[in-house]
Amino acid sequence: MVIRTFEGQDMNEALKKVKQELGSDAVILGSRTRRPQAGRQENVVVTAGLPGIDPPWVQDPGFQTGSGRPENSMWPGDASLLRQELDSLRETVLQFERDWGPRTRESVLELVRHVESLGSGVFSGEPAHGVSDEPSPAEKLLCGAGIDAESVKSLVEGLRALSYSPSDLEDASRVHSLLQFLIARNIRVGGSFLEKAKDTVPFVCLFTGPTGVGKTTTVAKLAAGFTLKHKKKVRLVNLDTFRIGALEQLKIYGDLMGLPVEVASTPERFIAQVTEACDRKSDDILLVDTAGLSFGDIGKLRPFVDALSGAGSAVIHVSLVLAASAKTEDLTGAVERFRSLTPGSLILTKVDETSGLGSLYPFLSRSTLPVSYVTTGQKVPDDIEVAHAGKLSQWILGGFR
Numbered sequence: 001m002v003i004r005t006f007e008g009q010d011m012n013e014a015l016k017k018v019k020q021e022l023g024s025d026a027v028i029l030g031s032r033t034r035r036p037q038a039g040r041q042e043n044v045v046v047t048a049g050l051p052g053i054d055p056p057w058v059q060d061p062g063f064q065t066g067s068g069r070p071e072n073s074m075w076p077g078d079a080s081l082l083r084q085e086l087d088s089l090r091e092t093v094l095q096f097e098r099d100w101g102p103r104t105r106e107s108v109l110e111l112v113r114h115v116e117s118l119g120s121g122v123f124s125g126e127p128a129h130g131v132s133d134e135p136s137p138a139e140k141l142l143c144g145a146g147i148d149a150e151s152v153k154s155l156v157e158g159l160r161a162l163s164y165s166p167s168d169l170e171d172a173s174r175v176h177s178l179l180q181f182l183i184a185r186n187i188r189v190g191g192s193f194l195e196k197a198k199d200t201v202p203f204v205c206l207f208t209g210p211t212g213v214g215k216t217t218t219v220a221k222l223a224a225g226f227t228l229k230h231k232k233k234v235r236l237v238n239l240d241t242f243r244i245g246a247l248e249q250l251k252i253y254g255d256l257m258g259l260p261v262e263v264a265s266t267p268e269r270f271i272a273q274v275t276e277a278c279d280r281k282s283d284d285i286l287l288v289d290t291a292g293l294s295f296g297d298i299g300k301l302r303p304f305v306d307a308l309s310g311a312g313s314a315v316i317h318v319s320l321v322l323a324a325s326a327k328t329e330d331l332t333g334a335v336e337r338f339r340s341l342t343p344g345s346l347i348l349t350k351v352d353e354t355s356g357l358g359s360l361y362p363f364l365s366r367s368t369l370p371v372s373y374v375t376t377g378q379k380v381p382d383d384i385e386v387a388h389a390g391k392l393s394q395w396i397l398g399g400f401r
Helices: 012-020 062-067 079-100 103-126 139-145 149-162 168-169 173-184 191-199 214-231 246-257 267-281 293-300 302-310 330-342 360-366 387-399
Strands: 002-008 027-034 041-050 202-208 234-238 262-264 285-289 316-323 345-349 371-375 382-386
Touching: 002 012, 002 262, 012 027, 012 041, 012 191, 041 267, 079 202, 079 316, 139 149, 139 168, 149 173, 168 173, 173 214, 173 360, 173 387, 191 214, 202 262, 214 234, 214 246, 214 345, 214 371, 214 382, 234 246, 234 267, 267 285, 267 302, 267 387, 293 330, 302 330, 330 360, 371 387
Parallel strands: 202 285, 202 316, 234 262, 234 285, 316 345, 345 371
Antiparallel strands: 002 041, 027 041, 371 382
16 A cells, blocks of 8 residues: 655645545555644644555565665655654554553554464465364354354354453353343244234134144143133134044133133035134134144145134234244244244144253244243143243253243
């Protein structure tokens, strides 16, 4: 970079000189006011540089061959000019300190030394001084939580961007807090169904998912909560005509809570029940339980979902129920298999049945479906809560508590 100083009676005159000498690509490095001397008026001094262009003496053979300076007159032998350049640069640094506060120079120099130490290792092919192959506290925490290597790399990079200084990355408590924030930021939550129920009456929610994830128990927990805590009128509908005892289990829950339980063995029967509920406006929420489905059976449920397209003002919300204890690949695969039913939310069950929830993070961070509820045990209606990104991130890092 060519660095020059220009002097004028005011800033405009100085900038005109900069443009004339260095062109429109010049970068202003600093400015100052020269104190008036005897017989002279106060002037403005501007330091400017032209990036990407070396001073002409750098191209001189005498300079490149190691003599340190060329043998011709292009070397700036005028010591007074060089002194002006140095004074201007010094004034620029001091101005930074005045603008940005004390110890700015020390902070900048410390950063420069740190970058140089890292760079020396990169250019030499050897590890930089102070850089160890030992995993960082962040990597130890994430790997210990069972989070996959790709997500660990991404989170560590995000952590470095968040931290103010290298010392932050060595403070275990601060690392934990920042990682919890990063994980929570990447998890989508959908809120309670009660918010959605305000827009449509009745609110119809159909629960689907693989076999054994706890759909019927989840339906009972939600029904009890809506009825006992929020005083909503709830009706239960069962589409699970494949599994022995499924209807009996739901009826037991319905009898205990005093809620009506109906069976819809065909799409026509289902649409009739929903249409009737829309007409009489007697129910606030319809919760629809279904059979656990394998990949080949998912098509059997599609006619029930499509049936509501002709059910007046009724809109069906499909919630995909998945076990939090499943592997990342299984969770991702389930979402793909049930995509044809156009689910609008996720419910994670059995959070309490696994010692580690690290496999949840790569799934949730890439999923477009928000998590609405989380179940944490078998008690009805206690062990269910509205999903909270902060709590999920806490469980992913430290396990369910």
